[in-house]
Amino acid sequence: MSTDNIVMQTEDLKVSFPVRRAGHSTIVQAVRGVDIKLRAGETLGLVGESGSGKSTLARALMRLIPSEGTVRLGGRDVSHLKASAFRKERKRIQMVFQDPYSSLNPSLTVGASIAEPLKVHTKLTAAERAERVGEVLTLVGLNADYADRYPDEFSGGQRQRIAIARAIVLNPEVLVCDEAVSALDVSTQNQVINLLEELRDKIGLSYLFISHDLAVVRHISDYVAVMYLGEIVEEGPVDRIFEAAAHPYTQVLMNAVPIPDPVAQRATTKLLLRGDIPDPTNPPVGCTFHQRCPFAMEICGQQVPPKVEIPGGGIAKCHLHTSGPVLAGRPISTLTESPAATSPVPVSGHSEFSL
């Protein structure tokens, strides 16, 4: 599954913004120290809801916003490169955006949009560029003569293919897909995902696939990382995550996805979160998730949880594996399926599942 060829890596990546709240300035830590590793030919799925920081992380990787910490591309530390030096590195990592209707300049032809990376990074002649544009259009399943048309002549799914063509024209190693299929109908979405998988095998790409849609992520990813309030709370190989989630938040997310089968869906006990996502300018003490967690214990509000290695692969940041009913790497589902056997020590008011 994984070769040891790491094409992209972050170490303790942090992103913060100044923000005005109630009349005074403060800082929001949108990404708090994230480590991710992307291996050649692999797809890393990054899952999270709003406020998780996943899109911010993507933008920081693409240097669209400043960040702290280390970013390595192909083993090389690029974090301290100046903008002009980093420009060369951009050939290796490209991005596909969420909205197919605004990510292409409406006044440029499709061919011109796709050729832009070539103009910026290569010295190819116009004829050579046109040839390459035709090549990638065919690769993404579109007719090469579409190059002379304008984006408004195409549907959402086709535009997204054009955006993908633009992203692969330089033959990058890594493609960051930021909710690249979220704006599409299910059928179109599936076609684009199939295309992405095909391309990955055909031209050797690695993907960082960011999405809030767990089912889609499950499909395309080899390895999954779950984000909450700027940190990765759990990560692991895709099958292990979906069969034996080791963090309560992951379990809650999966439980929340409605199954298109009324018998199964209505038989599932709902694991609901309490309250709202916390204010990122003032995150909770200890585990950032503890105020909403169905299994929270006293220690969760006091200490930051340790990273625990989970059998089957990956890690989870949760006290349940080291204190209370010590799960020691067992899945959270062992708690939900037999609450009597391993009920967590209740903190007053925190023990029932509630809205």
Place this chain on the structure above:
Amino acid sequence: MTNAKDALLSVENLRLEIDVNGVWTPVVEDVSFEVRQGETLGLVGESGSGKSVSAMSLMGFMGRQRGQRVSGTATFQGRDLLRLNDRELESMRGNDIAMVFQEPMTSLDPAFKVGNQIAAGIRVHQDVTASKAKEMAIEAMDKVRIPNARVRADNYPHEFSGGMRQRVLIAMAIANNPSMLIADEPTTALDVSVQAQILTLLTEMKEDLGLAMIFITHNMGVVADICDRLAVMYAGQIVEEGDVFETFAAPQHPYTDRLLAAMPRITGPRGSLEWIPGSPPRPTDFSAGCRFAPRCRHRLESCERPTTLLEISPGRSNRCLRGTTWMEERES
């Protein structure tokens, strides 16, 4: 169980036409369905299927403007919604039938406190004093499980998260004890964990208040969770209608079948994803025959004949001209 309840809303042959360059083009047609007391009907389809437009027509938001016309009947508590005048419609909206939309941020006025907005909605339909209305507003916020309702009634919309705003809208909707709620993609813009909370809330409201609901969505998972019956729409028509358990177990129309097959799941084998070739026709290209035929893998020449929604058993209808013979051709 269904015989004891009368239909609260009975829609027959709803047809909405839009004037496109001088030609009256039907956007939605031959739409008929019933909603019984306490029942939740799911109106399912992809974008452009006509599901939202149908609901909008019922409430008078479409069909009454210049360049639009609506025909058919929509009988609610003995009156035809499509024939009410503006004043009668207004007194019905928010009162007997309430609506909840997709975007909570744009449905609330950012300049006014949330409690006041709910109270205002109450005072339009009920003759109560301002302070009584405020109390009723807080009660409604309690019912939708907004913590600290009394305090939060004095907050502005931007002080609430997306999920909380949606609860506020639901509070506004139920404040006047409507008999029916029309929810148009109420959870589509919300995070999945928030969606789960809202769906649970709506299910409870349904049971506690005996609310009937029309739930419009494109997500079959949501339908499986909250709906009692569903009507699947494609290209402006209902292609299949029936009880939710029966329909999911054995879809009668190829489109429903493909829609279910295409949904990526979080359990089961991770096979390759299914998709439907082509795209839905535009209203100007609607054909008289089966509109799904160009994309259907079971199509025959006979599918060009005009279609009707045929009742195949009580409460179950199918528009497919091949009835159930197409099922023999499926791989599984």
Place this chain on the structure above:
Amino acid sequence: MAGLITLCVLALVALVAPWITPYDPYASDLNAVLLPPGSPGHVLGTDELGRDVASRLLVGGRVSLIAALQGTVIALLVGVPLGLVAGFFGSWVDRIIMFFTDALMSFPGILLAMAIAGILGPNLTNAMVAIGIVTAPRAIRLVRGSVLGTREDTYIEAARSIGTPSYQIVVRHILPNVLAPLVVFSAILAGTVMLIEAGLSFIGLGVQPPEASWGAMLGNAFNYISRSPWLAVYPGVCIAISVLALNVLGDGIRDSIGKKVRR
């Protein structure tokens, strides 16, 4: 369309003006002073110095049109780059540029033009510089607004993620979207410039005698308005028609471009 045709006619006439004047526009004939229109040999009459009005109208038109062009070009040369820079880079650059823009705009246009022209010295070129400076703020605001509107579009972010340098982003992505409203604006601006030039020449700060421009002719005619009212009518009508044509042209361009830029 009508605007375009009218303008083309005017431009053509202006171009060949010096060669088609029936009389030397500068030659005075004191025997033929203030002849009314329809006089033999002078279709439109003569002015106070006996010069043929028709001839002066032709050369004056040339001057006025060229002046309008000059003024507009200067306004654009100043306004467009500043607007682009202010809109694209934002922060303190934007604040400084907008400070000066707003300051300029707070003065009544014609007075400011008068002041600048007065300082620079009364001649046509200086007047055009003055008008260019005075109308530049409008161009700056227009361009800046366009840039701000486009700057947040995702395709700009995509261009940055590709690694496109800023100047290329401005030229390739932002400028085309700015160009459309700018063309419309320029047409209308030219009309305004023409009016201001007429005003300045009217009071003697623009074109100097014996040069003719429609505004100057109007100014002159003012002195004789009780005796020979027609002297004022011709240049006035010419100015009105030109400005109208420019405005109509601007509207026409806006309507046709509007269809292309809309998604």
